[in-house]
Amino acid sequence: MSFTLFADSRLALAKDSLAGLSVGDALGGRFFVPGGRVAPWRDDLPPGPWEWSDDTEMAGSVVTVLADAxxxxxxxxxxxxxxxxxxxxRYGAGAVELLELIRSGTPWPVAAASAFDGQGSLGNGAAMRVAPLGAYFADSTSRAAAEARASAEVTHAHPEGIAGAVAVAVAAALAARxxxxxxxxxxxxxxxxxxxxVDPATEVHRRVRxxxxxxxxxxxxxxAALGNGSRVTAPDTVAFTxxxxxxxxxxxxxxIQACVEAGGDVDTTAAIVGGVVAAYGGVGTPGGVPAEWLAAREPLPPWLP
Structure with a gap:
């Protein structure tokens, strides 16, 4: 089926994906316990408000740029x-260093390329924030892939970090489609x-297969085969999600329960999964983001479109 999406429809899909991402991020984070461990899933969920993390904040920036440009x-x-x-x-140390460089005037290509002694970041940060972009480009997986690459390059110069973003965006585009x-x-x-x-030369590609x-x-x-994000890299995170x-x-x-039961980087895996699944299921619908979960999540920033 071919179709044309207008700007308001694209943004509505992206916002549903952002809702799913942010709820997954916020709820997943509530299962971290001292010592870096993850508490077992329980059906009586913790009381709100569930605070979201850098995953949601950066995804919100992606949606803002799409709404404007x-x-x-x-x-x-x-x-x-x-x-x-x-x-x-809860930004990671590498992200803080990179964003401080950009904030102080360093051009983003220089800042991104300088990470990890010039290798660029292969972390899961570009993947964690990109699902709403994929939903926005539901009518074209090739466009979703190209825009995801562009979004990743701002902070992740390593091919694996870029491949992770492309993979999640395409999954969200296919879900929204x-x-x-x-x-x-x-x-x-x-x-x-x-x-x-996804670039066939990458480990992300191999693990998705x-x-x-x-x-x-x-x-x-x-x-055991794919990882659970505990290494905080794109290969260790994306295929599993x-x-x-x-x-x-x-x-x-x-x-979301599966992400918690798997352990690892739960807020990020739940954010990625939540963004892709909400691109398909929406919010407040059977199988979508439960309305009561959305109500328990901390409100999103007022600067969002």
């Missing part, structure tokens, strides 16, 4: 990241579509 303007995105970032939102078509994408087909869009081979396998086996999203695309609560 209808594409990723990398200079504008870098400026927005630097202007909006609040270190209290399925919503518009009225047809749930089959898990294998969704993962194949993602793999086709591996994720497709693990459909139907139990969660612990999948974590897309396996969860692909297999639980019509059940947002089950998808």
């Amino acid at each position: 209808r594409q990723i303007d990398r200079d504008a995105l870098a400026s927005t990241f630097a202007a909006r970032y609040d270190p209290a939102r 399925g919503r518009l078509d009225g047809s749930r994408p089959a898990a294998g087909r969704l993962l194949a579509g993602v793999a086709a869009a 591996r994720a497709a081979d693990l459909l139907g396998r139990p969660l612990p086996q999948v974590v 897309l396996w969860v999203a692909a297999t639980r695309l019509d059940d947002y609560p089950a998808a």
Whole structure:
């Protein structure tokens, strides 16, 4: 099915994805306990407000730039990241250093390329914030991939960091397209579509292909093969999150629960999964983001469009 999306429809899809991302981020973060461990899932969820982290703040900047420019303007995105970032939102040390450089006037290509002794970051930060972008470009996976690459390059010069962003954006685009078509994408087909869009020379690509081979396998086996974000890298995070999203695309609560049960970088894995699943299921609908979960999440910043 071919279709044309107008700007307001694109933004509505992106906002639903951002809602799912932010709820996953905020709820996932509530399961961290002292010592870097993750508490077991429980059905009686912790009371709100659930505070969101840097995942949501940076995703909000992506949505803001899309609302203004209808594409990723990398200079504008870098400026927005630097202007909006609040270190209290649990930014990693590398992200703080990079954003402080940009805030002080260092051009973003120089700042991004200087990370990790000139290798560039292969972290999961570009992937964690990009699902709303994919939903915005639901009518074109090639456009979603290109814009995701542009969004990643502002902070992640390493091919793996870029590949992670492309993978998540394409997954969200396919999910949102399925919503518009009225047809749930089959898990294998969704993962194949993602793999086709990702640089085949990357470990992210290899693990996404591996994720497709693990459909139907139990969660612990999948974590053992793909990771759970505990290394905070794109290869260790993205394929796992897309396996969860692909297999639980019509059940947002089950998808977030799987992230918590897997352990690791739970707020980020739940943010990625939440953004992709909400691109398909929406908010306050059967299988989408539960209204009571959205109400428990801390309000989003007033500067969002």
